[in-house]
Every structure is written in C-alpha cells, then in structure tokens.
Amino acid sequence: MSNLDLQPTPTVCGGDAAEGPVRDLLPGRDMPLGESTVVRRLLPSLGRRMVGAWCFVDHYGPDDIARQSGMQVPPHPHLGLQTVSWLHDGEVLHRDSLGSLRTVRPRELGLMTSGRAISHSEESPREHTPLLHGAQLWVALPDEHRKVEPHFEHHADLPVVTAHGLRAVVIMGELDGALSPGTAYTPIVGADLALSAGTAVRLPLEPEFEYAALAMSGATDVDGVRLEPGSLLYLGCGRSELPLRADSDSGLMLLGGEPFAEKIVMWWNFVGRSGDEIAAAREEWMSGTGFGAVHGYDGAPLPAPALPPVPLKPRGRVR
Structure with missing residues (x-):
C-alpha cells in the first residue's frame, strides 16, 4: 500500500521506546487512499514514530x-521496508514488478519485502465481496538486510495460539512459542487477536519488546484502557x-x-538512511529506472511528490 499524501512531511523515525510499561493512546488521522478508500493513519504520529520495527500503520x-x-x-515504489497486508473482510489483488499476481483474503498474510527496490499495485478484484476491512503495515528493514x-x-x-475465549493468529515473528512462516529480519511480533464476549485473559509477552495494540472491531479493555475500533494504544516495554x-x-x-535502534528517514514510500538516498530513489522512480514495472493494472503509475524544502536527516529513536 502506498502513502498517497501529496505533500508528505519528512518523518524522522526511531523507536524512542519507553523504558517501562505505559498506556499512550495515539490519535489517528483520516487519509485518502486511491479512488474511494479512506484510511486512519495511526503510525507514524506526532506522539510515536515506531513500535519495534513497525514504522507505518x-x-x-x-x-x-x-x-x-x-x-x-x-x-x-517501495524501498528499504516490508509491507504487511492483513484483512478481516474483502480481498486485495496484489501485482508487483517481479510478476507476482496474488489475491490476499481474510486472515492470510501478504508480505512484500522491497529490499533494494520494488513496485506494486493493490486493488479490489472486479468481482468482490461487499465489505472491505483491514490494516496495512510497514516494517523497516535493518541496515544489513535493507538491500x-x-x-x-x-x-x-x-x-x-488459543486460550479460553482467545484465538491469536501469528502474522509475523513469534508469540507464545508459535512462529509465523513470514520472513522477518528483526526480532518482531504481529498477531491478530479474536476475543469472545466475556473473555478475560492474560497474553504472554517478551519484556525486552515494546508493544502496541490496534483495535480492529468491537471494544476491548487493554490493560484497563478501553479501545474502540481504529485506535492504537502504545504499551511500552518491560511487560511479561x-x-x-x-x-x-x-x-x-x-x-x-x-x-529499532538505527537512524532512518521515512519519506513517501521509502525508508532510507540519508536524504541523498531518498532523493536518488525518487529520481529513479520518476525516470522509470530501478523499480521495474507493474503489468496488468488498468491505470498509470503514481508520480512521486516533490521533495520537501528542508533537508531529510536521519535520526535515532531518542529525541
């Protein structure tokens, strides 16, 4: 999925993780996506840039x-990241410059590793179910794997993973001993949790990880905080x-x-390490080189927005 903001601000990305447990409710903002879809952008936000290597929600x-x-x-185009497509309802048809053509359906993992460069499109199939509901997430690649x-x-x-009233599908990484087949390049976890009415459960966590919870449907109390759909609660580190x-x-x-301790810059659909790298990637996309071509989509590629008037500088997770 693309960041379709025509005037994207340079996002200085880093974990700046809380040293202990917190309960920070992060507001989202509505953003248009394509012709008819509006998304709630929850990460990055003014209050939080990353959760582990997750840099976009x-x-x-x-x-x-x-x-x-x-x-x-x-x-x-994408550079230096992985896209994670996750659906609760509907279907998304993925095409990319490698020739991949795949329809992703609810509770199936569509995982694209851009590495040094890739381009793709996403669309609802011509014949599709009546509801569309899901999340699109990015994972920043560490320097040793980003190319x-x-x-x-x-x-x-x-x-x-199951418990009384809980069914957790492990999307990325590992949860309670269950390991996702999706390729991960940093210690990470992503899981889809379905809770039945009346459930009260304690989910095991890794104390050295930082966490966040994204409410998808219904209303859930997460460590005493009531979450409504479309809200993100940052939970910090130090939780078992x-x-x-x-x-x-x-x-x-x-x-x-x-x-995520490395210094990175995220701008438009790129995650890089310097402003020069981002500018070069933009030029390659606009000149039609480096990112390949997506065949079969009925429409023109997205043009890159203009670079901001301020330098794109990498920074770390500590403000």
Whole structure:
C-alpha cells in the first residue's frame, strides 16, 4: 500500500521506546487512499514514530463497497521496508514488478519485502465481496538486510495460539512459542487477536519488546484502557503479560518488537538512511529506472511528490 499524501512531511523515525510499561493512546488521522478508500493513519504520529520495527500503520473499514470499485492503489515504489497486508473482510489483488499476481483474503498474510527496490499495485478484484476491512503495515528493514533481493510471500496457513475465549493468529515473528512462516529480519511480533464476549485473559509477552495494540472491531479493555475500533494504544516495554478483557466479541492486532535502534528517514514510500538516498530513489522512480514495472493494472503509475524544502536527516529513536 502506498502513502498517497501529496505533500508528505519528512518523518524522522526511531523507536524512542519507553523504558517501562505505559498506556499512550495515539490519535489517528483520516487519509485518502486511491479512488474511494479512506484510511486512519495511526503510525507514524506526532506522539510515536515506531513500535519495534513497525514504522507505518493504516486501518481501513469496514467499508461497504458492494456498488463501488473498492481499493484502487496504482503502481508505486517501495524501498528499504516490508509491507504487511492483513484483512478481516474483502480481498486485495496484489501485482508487483517481479510478476507476482496474488489475491490476499481474510486472515492470510501478504508480505512484500522491497529490499533494494520494488513496485506494486493493490486493488479490489472486479468481482468482490461487499465489505472491505483491514490494516496495512510497514516494517523497516535493518541496515544489513535493507538491500536484499525483493520478494513477495503469501501464507494462507498461519499458526494459531488459543486460550479460553482467545484465538491469536501469528502474522509475523513469534508469540507464545508459535512462529509465523513470514520472513522477518528483526526480532518482531504481529498477531491478530479474536476475543469472545466475556473473555478475560492474560497474553504472554517478551519484556525486552515494546508493544502496541490496534483495535480492529468491537471494544476491548487493554490493560484497563478501553479501545474502540481504529485506535492504537502504545504499551511500552518491560511487560511479561498483557491483560485483555472483552464484554462483546472483538478483534485486536498486537504489534511489537525490539526497539529499532538505527537512524532512518521515512519519506513517501521509502525508508532510507540519508536524504541523498531518498532523493536518488525518487529520481529513479520518476525516470522509470530501478523499480521495474507493474503489468496488468488498468491505470498509470503514481508520480512521486516533490521533495520537501528542508533537508531529510536521519535520526535515532531518542529525541
């Protein structure tokens, strides 16, 4: 998925992780995505840049697209990151410059590693179900892996952790001994949590990780904080477990990982290490070199926005 902001601000990214447990509720902002989809952008925000290596979180829907085209995101580039596509309702057709063509469905992992350079498009299939609801997330690649060969993975069979009233699908990394088949380049976890009405459970965590919870549906108490759909609660580090309580059926995404210590710059759809690298990537995309071509999408590629008038400088996680 693309950042379609036509005037993207340079985002100085780093974990600046809290040393202990916190409960910071992060506001989102509405952003247009393609022709008819509006997303709630929750990360990066003014209060939080990253959670582990997770550097970008969009939540969208549930939207009634029965009489609409649904998601339509033209070909666009990525650099230095992984995209994680996760659906609760609907389908997304993925095409990329490697020739990948795959329809991602609910509770299936669509994982694209951009590495040194890739381009892709995302769209609702012509024949699609009436609802669209999901999340799109990015993971920053560490320096030693950020120029790996680009590749796309699709995993329909993911491990599940269960407890009384809880079903957790492990999307990325490891949770309670269950390991996702998705390729991860940093210590990380991403899980989709479904809670039944009346559930009260404690989810085991890694104390050295920092965490956040994204509310997808219903209403859930996360460590005593009531979360409504489309909200993100940053939880900090130092937790060995997380109390969850649901009065009605609800859904959450748990995101976490070791605080990302490297200095990076995120601008538009690129994660780099310097302003010069970002400028060079933009020039390559605009000149039609370096990112390949996406074939089969009915529409023109996205042009890159103009670079900001201020220097793009990398910074670390400590402000």
